[in-house]
Amino acid sequence: MQPDQILVTIAREGTRVTARTTGPPIKKSAPGAFRQEHGYAHLTAPLRQRGLVCTVEYGLSDYIIYAELPDDSALIISPPQEPPTDHPPGYPGSWLVTRSSPYDSAMHEVLYNSQFGGPHARHGGSTTPLLDAIDTRLDQLGLSLKAPSTTPEPLNAADAVLHRAGFVSEVTHRGRFHHLPAGMTDPVEQRHTVTRAVDMLGAEGFAYAVEADLLDSSLPVRTDSGPSLGDHLVHLTQSLSRAGHTSQAVAALSELTAPGDGVLDRLTEVIDATADWWDGLGEAADPLYAARLRRINHKMGISIQEIQNLRDRLADRHTAHPLHAQTDPLPTQEPRVAAALASSPTAQRSRPAPTHTGPAATATPPAARPTRPR
Numbered sequence: 001m002q003p004d005q006i007l008v009t010i011a012r013e014g015t016r017v018t019a020r021t022t023g024p025p026i027k028k029s030a031p032g033a034f035r036q037e038h039g040y041a042h043l044t045a046p047l048r049q050r051g052l053v054c055t056v057e058y059g060l061s062d063y064i065i066y067a068e069l070p071d072d073s074a075l076i077i078s079p080p081q082e083p084p085t086d087h088p089p090g091y092p093g094s095w096l097v098t099r100s101s102p103y104d105s106a107m108h109e110v111l112y113n114s115q116f117g118g119p120h121a122r123h124g125g126s127t128t129p130l131l132d133a134i135d136t137r138l139d140q141l142g143l144s145l146k147a148p149s150t151t152p153e154p155l156n157a158a159d160a161v162l163h164r165a166g167f168v169s170e171v172t173h174r175g176r177f178h179h180l181p182a183g184m185t186d187p188v189e190q191r192h193t194v195t196r197a198v199d200m201l202g203a204e205g206f207a208y209a210v211e212a213d214l215l216d217s218s219l220p221v222r223t224d225s226g227p228s229l230g231d232h233l234v235h236l237t238q239s240l241s242r243a244g245h246t247s248q249a250v251a252a253l254s255e256l257t258a259p260g261d262g263v264l265d266r267l268t269e270v271i272d273a274t275a276d277w278w279d280g281l282g283e284a285a286d287p288l289y290a291a292r293l294r295r296i297n298h299k300m301g302i303s304i305q306e307i308q309n310l311r312d313r314l315a316d317r318h319t320a321h322p323l324h325a326q327t328d329p330l331p332t333q334e335p336r337v338a339a340a341l342a343s344s345p346t347a348q349r350s351r352p353a354p355t356h357t358g359p360a361a362t363a364t365p366p367a368a369r370p371t372r373p374r
Helices: 041-050 128-140 153-165 187-203 229-242 246-257 263-279 286-317 335-341
Strands: 007-013 016-022 053-058 063-068 074-078 096-101 104-113 168-172 175-179 207-211 355-357 360-363
Touching (some): 007 187, 016 153, 016 187, 041 053, 041 128, 153 187, 187 207, 229 246, 246 286, 263 286
Antiparallel strands (some): 016 175, 074 096, 207 360, 355 360
16 A cells, blocks of 8 residues: 555534545455354444444343443343334334443443333434444543554554644544544644644655645644654564574563563553543543543553563573574664664655645645654
């Protein structure tokens, strides 16, 4: 896939400013990628696209969908479980969606009920309002999930640019896109953010189409780009891939696992600091979000300890890898030094003069996109 096949369109949609990334169609999963869906693939596919882990299980008298949520609760999406003779003549079908938790017996919530006499009975067996109701409730709970990483690398790279520029990712059963923060209502601030995003997209070699009134041409072109932290860490991946001896692999892995100042421990510090900062932001739900971050961080801490123990096991082996060519048993350059010196290829960050096509300005940067270090 070439970069000029990727187009990012930034526009106003109602009261929001959105960015939609388009490119060649994503390959569909091979048949049999998931277990038998028993006719529910039209529901499980959009739920999985949102990031939910779904299984299809047998209920009282028919199959149901069980969808796990990140707060340890779960959704149960069920067709009518009573005998069909209990339905009125000509009944079109229905759905019942409940949320419960195996760890909290008091949690039992009905998200959607299109059964006869239910609040959504007018929708019958239609799945679109059902999925809309799930999307809305997950957003209210603060459980918005990102889609799993199944898109081609250039599409992911365009999403990463928007993410760093300050856009917010949103996934619904209708698709995935980005939008400016809901609280960003100042037009000047919106123009600054969109202009920054356009500069970054152009520097990375992506085409974009943006409404002219969302750009501020008076702003200087940003030229302070440099390798991201993720680009620095790519060097560790390269070191591990080339390692011919456990000492070389351990040297790279140790930058993640070093107690106190390793990448993983620093990551937990960042999350703790975020939780502390969020806790005092002022809204009633903020302590709940902070508590969720701390709970996630606690689970990460347990996993980090396990990774550190596995690193020690690998270090004790001190042997050559039978399938990798061995070079110097000790790295010629410390991984942290090499990572600090690593840099991404640079591109000229000039903002092309917008070409007006109706209400939008479209610019296509040079076709060749810099190759990121891997």
